[in-house]
Amino acid sequence: MTLQKLFLCFSLCVCQFISAQNDSITKLKEVVVSDNNFKKFSTSQSVLKLNDSIINKNEALLTDLLNFNSVIYFKEYGRGMLSTVSFRGTTASQTAVIWNGININSQMNGSTDFNTISASDYNSINVKAGGGSVIYGSGAIGGTVHLNNDLSFNNQFDNSLKLYYGSFNTIGVNYKMNVSNEKWSTQIGFSKNSSTNDYLYLNKYNWRGEQRRNRNGQYDVMGLNADFGYKINKNNILKLYSQTSNTDRNTSLVSESETKSKYINGFSRNLIEYNGDFDKLTTNFKTAYIFENYQYFADIDRDYYSYGKTESLITKLDLGCQLLKSIQINGVLDYNRTKGYGTSFGNHIRELGSFAFLAKQQVNTKWQNEFGIRKEFNDVYKSPVLFSLGSSYAFNKFYNLKLNLSRNFRIPTYNDLYWEEGGNPDLKPESSYQAEIGNVFSYKKITFSQTVYYIKIKDLLRWIPGKNGIWAPQNTEKVNTCGAETILSWKNNYGKNYFSANATYAYTISKNEETNKQLFFVPFNKVTGAVAYAHSKISINYQFLYNGFVYTRSDNDPKEIIDDYMVSNIGIDYDLKFLSSFKLGFQILNVFNKEYQSLEDRPMPGRNYNMYLILKF
Numbered sequence: 001m002t003l004q005k006l007f008l009c010f011s012l013c014v015c016q017f018i019s020a021q022n023d024s025i026t027k028l029k030e031v032v033v034s035d036n037n038f039k040k041f042s043t044s045q046s047v048l049k050l051n052d053s054i055i056n057k058n059e060a061l062l063t064d065l066l067n068f069n070s071v072i073y074f075k076e077y078g079r080g081m082l083s084t085v086s087f088r089g090t091t092a093s094q095t096a097v098i099w100n101g102i103n104i105n106s107q108m109n110g111s112t113d114f115n116t117i118s119a120s121d122y123n124s125i126n127v128k129a130g131g132g133s134v135i136y137g138s139g140a141i142g143g144t145v146h147l148n149n150d151l152s153f154n155n156q157f158d159n160s161l162k163l164y165y166g167s168f169n170t171i172g173v174n175y176k177m178n179v180s181n182e183k184w185s186t187q188i189g190f191s192k193n194s195s196t197n198d199y200l201y202l203n204k205y206n207w208r209g210e211q212r213r214n215r216n217g218q219y220d221v222m223g224l225n226a227d228f229g230y231k232i233n234k235n236n237i238l239k240l241y242s243q244t245s246n247t248d249r250n251t252s253l254v255s256e257s258e259t260k261s262k263y264i265n266g267f268s269r270n271l272i273e274y275n276g277d278f279d280k281l282t283t284n285f286k287t288a289y290i291f292e293n294y295q296y297f298a299d300i301d302r303d304y305y306s307y308g309k310t311e312s313l314i315t316k317l318d319l320g321c322q323l324l325k326s327i328q329i330n331g332v333l334d335y336n337r338t339k340g341y342g343t344s345f346g347n348h349i350r351e352l353g354s355f356a357f358l359a360k361q362q363v364n365t366k367w368q369n370e371f372g373i374r375k376e377f378n379d380v381y382k383s384p385v386l387f388s389l390g391s392s393y394a395f396n397k398f399y400n401l402k403l404n405l406s407r408n409f410r411i412p413t414y415n416d417l418y419w420e421e422g423g424n425p426d427l428k429p430e431s432s433y434q435a436e437i438g439n440v441f442s443y444k445k446i447t448f449s450q451t452v453y454y455i456k457i458k459d460l461l462r463w464i465p466g467k468n469g470i471w472a473p474q475n476t477e478k479v480n481t482c483g484a485e486t487i488l489s490w491k492n493n494y495g496k497n498y499f500s501a502n503a504t505y506a507y508t509i510s511k512n513e514e515t516n517k518q519l520f521f522v523p524f525n526k527v528t529g530a531v532a533y534a535h536s537k538i539s540i541n542y543q544f545l546y547n548g549f550v551y552t553r554s555d556n557d558p559k560e561i562i563d564d565y566m567v568s569n570i571g572i573d574y575d576l577k578f579l580s581s582f583k584l585g586f587q588i589l590n591v592f593n594k595e596y597q598s599l600e601d602r603p604m605p606g607r608n609y610n611m612y613l614i615l616k617f
Contacts (some may be wrong), residue, residue, distance in 0.1 A: 019364050034148050035240070036275075036284060037102035037135050037318070038126070039332070041358060041366050044404045045392025046438055046451045048487060048504075049128040055119050056162070056614065057532070057541050057571060059075040059589070060172050060193045061221070062125075066145070067586040068528055068545050068569070069293040070127045071485050071506035074114070077250040078602045080219040081199055082263075083115040088129065088455060089481040089510025089522045094141040094410055094430070096132065100149055100271055104140045107310040107338050108345075111144075116247045116265065118191040120162065120174040123150045129407035129451065134356055134372035134388045135222050137334070138411040141432050141457070141610040151185040154487050158580070166587075166610035168223060170195040184227035194220040196605055197252075199605035200594040205257060210386030214603070216260045216300075219249035235278060241271040250300065254601045260301070265294035282320035289313055304381050304537040308342030310414065312485050326363060332356040332374075342497045345418035352378045352411075366394045380417070384409055384431050402451075403439035407431065412473070416461060430475075433456040446490045455481040463582045478513040505526070521599075523548040523564075537575045544568040553599055566595035567604075579617040586611050 033039055048070055058065040063083040066344075067074045068290040072095070073086045084092035093110030096103050105112055119125060125147055131142035155295040197217035204212040222333040225246040230238045246266040253260065262381035268291045293309040313336070320330040334354045341347040356374040364370065370390040388406035395401065397565045410429040436453035484507045491500040504528045510519045518524070527546035532541040546566040553560040573585030586609070595609040 001194060011337045025361055032240075034150050035146060037101065037332075037358070038098070038128070039142070040328075040330075040360060041135060041370050041372065042321065043392045044402045044438075045127040045436070046402075046449060046485065046487070048129075050125045050127070051124070055122075055125065057530075057543070058119065059610070060118055060120060060164075060174070060191070061115050062119045063114040063487060065125070066114065066127065068543050069502070069504070069530070070528070071129070071487075072143075072145075073145060073508075073521075073523055073526055074128065074351055076115070076602065076604070078197075078217055079199065079215060079578075079597055079605055080115055080217065080249065080314040081112055081252055081602070084111060085114065086522050087481075088483060088485075088506075089161060089196050089508045089519060090142035090455070090457070091460075093139055093413070096136050096139040096144045097245070098136055098144050098146045099269060100147070100273075101138050101286065101318075101323070102290075102314060103139065104269065104270075104290060106292060106413070107312060107340060108292070108294075108308050108342075110139060110410065110416075113247075113265075114246065115219075116221060117147070118174065118175075118193060118221060121146045121149075121189055121191055121225050121243070122224055126437045129321055130404060130436055130453065131388060131408035131432070133386050133408035134374040134406065135358070136377070137354065137374075137504060138409065138429075140409045141410060141430070141434070141455070149187060149225065149227045149376070151180070151187065151227060151239060153180055153182055153229065153607065155181050161614075161615045162612060164612035165588075166195075167197050167608035168197050169199075170610070172612075178262055183231050185227075187225065187227040189223075189225035191223045192221070194218075199608065201603045202606045204592070204603060208611050212463075213258070214257065214605070215253045216250040216262075216424050217252040219247070221245070221247045223450070233278045234278055234553075237275045239271075239273040241269070241277070243269045248368075251280075252602065259299050262300045263294065263298075265292070265590045267292040271546050272571075274333070280322040284316075284318040284319075284320075285406070286316040287314070288316075290476060297481045306343040307345060308340070308414075310340040312338040326361055328360045328362075330356075330358040332358065340414045340418075341530075342414075344420055345414050345423065346420065348414065348418055350380060352376060352412075368392045376411075381412065381427065383411070383429055392572065398443060400440040400442070402440065404438075406431075406435050410461075412461065413575070414472045419473075423472050424473050427461065427473060428459045428475050430457060430459050430536075431550060445553055447488070451485045453481075453483060453485075455479075456560055479510060479519065480513055481510040483508040483510075492609070494533055498532075500532045501530065503529040508529050510553070518551055519552060520551045520554055520556075521562075523550045525564075537577060538572070539575075540572045541569065541571075542570045547598065551597075562597060562600065565594060567594055567596060568592055571613075573614075579615070581614065581616040583614040584612075585614070 059072035076083045087095040097112040114454045129143045132144045161174045166173040172193045173189045179186045199214050201212040204418040226242045228240045248264050250262040259523045271288040274285045282297045290312045296304045315335045317333045336352045338350045352375040358372045361369040372388040374386040386407050390404040392402045401452045412429040434455045438450040438451040459481040461479040462476045463471045486505040488503040510522045550562045568591045569585040569589045576582040597603045
């Protein structure tokens with residue numbers, strides 16, 4: 001009997017057990033979170049939470065939000081173009097993006113393009129630093145980014161509409177509707193972000209002496225969300241999450257003589273979730289269908305294009321049990337079937353199954369311990385046994401100590417295994433060991449945390465030249481990464497005057513063990529900061545981002561670097577107090593008109609402007 005059939009039989013047995021329960025056991029607590037395991041098993045790691053108020057103070061796309069408010073480093077191929085990350089000195093495919101508890105990194109290249117995601121489509125966004133493969137699987141090495149559509153069950157009906165217009169004919173719309181009572185909860189959302197994106201390059205001129213522009217940089221990102229929840233009774237709840245997005249963008253030219261190209265990609269995600277609470281037993285069952293595709297036009301004036309598509313069916317069963325008053329355990333079964341087909345990697349089907357065991361011990365009100373172990377099964381490669389071990393101890397209201405040790409991994413992608421020519425079906429998964437110590441200090445309305453960590457990665461996948469000059473992926477490197485992350489937050493009010501300040505700092509050393517050289521496109525230093533003031537109907541905010549220099553070559557040639565840069569934004573808005581809220585706002589981005597880029601020959605815009613209206617009713 002195949003793994004798929006075994007999992008199906010087990011799931012049916014559990015469903016029969018659930019249906020046999022009655023309503024007289026224990027009243028189900030109100031369910032509002034979309035990822036229960038994130039809430040339960042993250043106490044020993046650093047978590048940064050970004051809510052609506054922070055999301056609205058930033059530009060629409062997820063890159064801008066996280067770039068200015070987290071320790072994650074971003075590499076952009078120009079404004080609105082491909083955007084990849086480095087978290088704790090790891091590669092773009094070693095950061096997992098989690099949508100309502102489901103890992104949504106691309107099955108084709110293993111990463112997520114953050115410029116295809118509108119931050120306003122979510123209620124909250126969390127950034128968890130450190131390993132998370134025991135719960136979330138492949139790619140959760142440097143950290144995880146959690147996109148949450150949380151449903152609440154109370155009597156409400158509210159709408160939110162944000163309209164904005166900015167430089168380079170940048171237009172944005174974001175609409176949300178929330179309707180709920182004690183039985184039903186519904187959220188509907190729509191977003192659109194587009195721009196001709198033809199900004200001038202500072203201090204860049206062509207052979208005719210004319211100032212160069214960002215040519216062929218148009219983009220259009222559209223998204224639609226629909227989320228529903230229904231309380232069957234006191235102990236059972238059903239939820240449905242659906243999201244569709246399409247990104248149509250050209251690719252900015254490096255030189256004016258290049259052929260214009262464009263890239264179209266989209267995704268559709270649908271997730272059905274059941275939650276049950278039966279005294280000491282809890283059940284969570286998820287079934288998701290995720291479709292992603294791309295079309296690449298090497299010449300936009302021709303109809304020919306290359307393409308790739310994947311369809312993934314994911315089922316996940318999580319059974320929890322309160323063994324003792326202080327001990328909770330969870331068993332998690334996970335099955336993933338992916339069908340991929342495209343012009344560059346043919347037609348392939350991949351089936352993965354896994355089992356995880358999680359445990360949490362609440363020793364007392366001050367001390368918590370966490371443990372997890374996971375094993376994955378498939379017919380393509382051999383996966384390591386993963387584990388996580390964490391502890392959190394609050395000595396007093398002022399100081400909390402956190403410890404975490406884990407083993408994590410990343411599986412080879414469709415491109416790695418099957419790319420024509422160069423794919424390597426004999427690849428091994430990347431694996432890593434990670435240890436971290438976190439110190440959290442809280443005093444009145446100030447929170448200060450500092451985390452030091454060490455990561456040892458082996459079998460790092462790299463595409464290198466092979467026979468006849470054909471590039472192919474190989475497990476070639478061992479990498480040692482260490483560093484420190486600092487997060488500071490403060491807020492207070494003096495009468496009707498409200499103040500807040502936030503800052504992050506990351507110091508990162510990520511070196512190839514053989515050459516002892518820093519990995520390219522990993523900065524040693526990154527700093528972000530933001531201050532805000534509000535009084536009555538008016539609010540003002542200022543934010544800045546500093547990225548240290550990065551090497552662009554593996555030999556750390558000091559002549560081949562991207563210089564460090566600091567970019568600042570300032571904004572002001574006024575609430576007319578019409579209906580529930582009616583805000584008019586204005587932003588100056590890159591207020592000091594700094595010339596900068598995060599990738600060679602991909603300049604970012606100078607000073608530009610954005611105005612917006614936020615209406616809540």
